[in-house]
Amino acid sequence: MNQIIINLETPEIKVLEKVGEKDAIAKASKESVFRQISEGKAQFTASSSKAFALIIDGKSLQYALDDDMKKLFLELALGCASVICCRSSPKQKALVTRLVKAGTRKTTLAIGDGANDVGMLQEADIGIGISGVEGMQAVMSSDIAIAQFRFLDRLLLVHGHWCYRRISSMICYFFYKNMTFGFTVFLYEAHTSFSAKPAYNDWFLSLYNVVFTSLPVIALGIFDQDVSARFCLKFPLLYQEGVQNVLFSWRRIIGWMFNGLCSAIIIFFLCTNALDPQAFNKDGKIAEFQILGATMYTCLLWVVNCQMALAVGYLNVVQHICIWGGIGFWYLFLLAYGAMPPKISTTAYKVFVEGLALAPSFWVVTFFVVISALIPYFLYNAIQRRFFPTYHGMLQWIGHEGLSDDPKYCKMLNQRSIRSITVGFTALSLGKNQRWES
């Protein structure tokens, strides 16, 4: 890799230092640094396909960080694949971090293990402290503490990717389930001449987000893993999904909300058309507000929970318990709430035991509505995986097919960007490969 070295060890500066005049030294040093930076920049712009490394020491950094020169310095530094600031003071470390943060408006990460890194750790968006030989100061002022430097790649590539995916999935799913719920209520309102009569019993409404649909979302946020840890490390390009904000784009959010809309429409219209106005059971009884409300709510809970099971690609014991247990809990709740005296349970009094459980149409309608509401998403998913697979989708397929050790597929998937780039992890590893090859 080509190196651009900026230092003040030139003979002219040394002579001036012997003489001892501070102003002259400063002026000459500044000019020298400026010249070296400009030369470096010229080198770098001339050949844009090679990777460069910038090495600057603390003395030169002092001048490079002056207000009139720092923009130039930043441009040079950003164009290089690797920048090394050696012998810099803690304040300079923090200033460099601040310069990069403000100049690029990107998320910066700082890692350090000693007390001299504290300023830098606090300045960066994410500060990672390494606990160990140099004491605990870095750890105490950091956002995340790790034990050894080598754990950084696992932190970023595995946990970073998982965290990003979990948070974006959780938020999208949250919008979806509330959209479904709210829209069924809205559609019912349209049939009550908008008099604000909700479709469900009061306690059903209140407990929807708190009890019936809360645990699966929490389990999603804690446990979801789309790609195993081994694969995250093996295919580091997966991390780009987070960098480029693929999983939380507007398109995805609106897509989930639209899914909620469709589910709500399907639930509402299928339930009302199948159960009204004729009798719904053998005894000629009519499905009035209580029966219809409880049926719609049951369908809603099933749809929302099964959608979760469909959307995540990873179901461990805890998630199974949360999802299926949540649905089972709903039935228990109906029984318990319905058994309470009518003063408390108002419209839900014995609705399950007397009305719903014994009516085959309830079960038939629930089964139908749940499956029908999930078909659009399932279809979309099947088509997307076939024609527009995402990167993590491809990795899942590779894992499933057991082709993770097949060099041809690995090379295909590890293929970097088609455009040539000179910075970052890609350039570093390209440079590394070149060195090995030569």
Place this chain on the structure above:
Amino acid sequence: MSSGGTNGASQASKKNSKKPKYSRFTQQDLPACKPILTPGWVITAFLSIGLVFIPIGLASLFASEHVVEIVDRYDEDCIPSNSASERLTYIQSTETNKTCIRNLIVPKKMKQPIYVYYQLDNFYQNHRRYVKSRSDLQLRSKEYERDTKTCEPERAHENEPIVPCGLVAWSLFNDTYGFSLNNKILQVNKKDIAWKSDKEHKFGSEVYPKNFQKGPLIGGGKLNESQPLSEQEDLIVWMRTAALPTFRKLYGKIEDDLEANEKITVVIQNNYNTYSFGGNKNLVLSTTSWIGGKNDFLGKAYIAVGGFCLFIVIGFILMYVIKPRPLGDPAFLSWNQNPDGHLN
């Protein structure tokens, strides 16, 4: 000696290691199922949905076809004049003769019990203010007779509380139907038309109607003051508010069989005023099956969705056969499709 020494050294190094104990939970290594949507799974899923839905749909449609239903709208024909104001005076007056004779032809054999319903249209029994206007405590026990706060505006008459109070009870439906076949009266059984839980737990057997429909505005039927509320099944059925603006409520059961093409004469007392708000009144006679009344929608919907799934199966099979593509092709990587810059 030496073995003791090495043991001591290894124990010391074990004590120094700060590596936390491995557990599947903390290392996020719990066994999990990771279903992946391969073409095989997609086809299997849609095929099984199709193959399960179509028979269920056919069974539902079959059951619905066996249900015989007669619907007769009588509110238009049972009122003598066409002008709105004359209609209102007719229906609101107590002097006019509200008897109306209708003839119904039985289309197919109807096995008993035949359920008699009245169907109202454009009647928002699910309006929030209306649903609120009742007092469940008062309905249940005599000691809460004065608990009428939620019953506005039908709370009290001449400072005495109305029992049962509220708009829901006040608007009780009061058309009556009498059926006869070949001049022989068909008995309509009006027992057990309400839900058992309502009769036993929501409407008290000690509560008697009081002051009911005594005010200037009469909203519906009157109640027998010597019968406790738990036996007033028409009221109980009416007070279980409907979900949608078009609804039916059970009037009674006919426990005789009716043969095809028989002519049933219905004597209707057209008392209930739906003319001031443009509502419809229908009389419905219906048998039931295991799935309830006559509704082709469920069966047809099942068959439609099942058919759609089978159609998708065929589509997918064609796609997989005509255009097989290994799923791991990186040409479809989103950032490789736009080589100049970042993706979306």
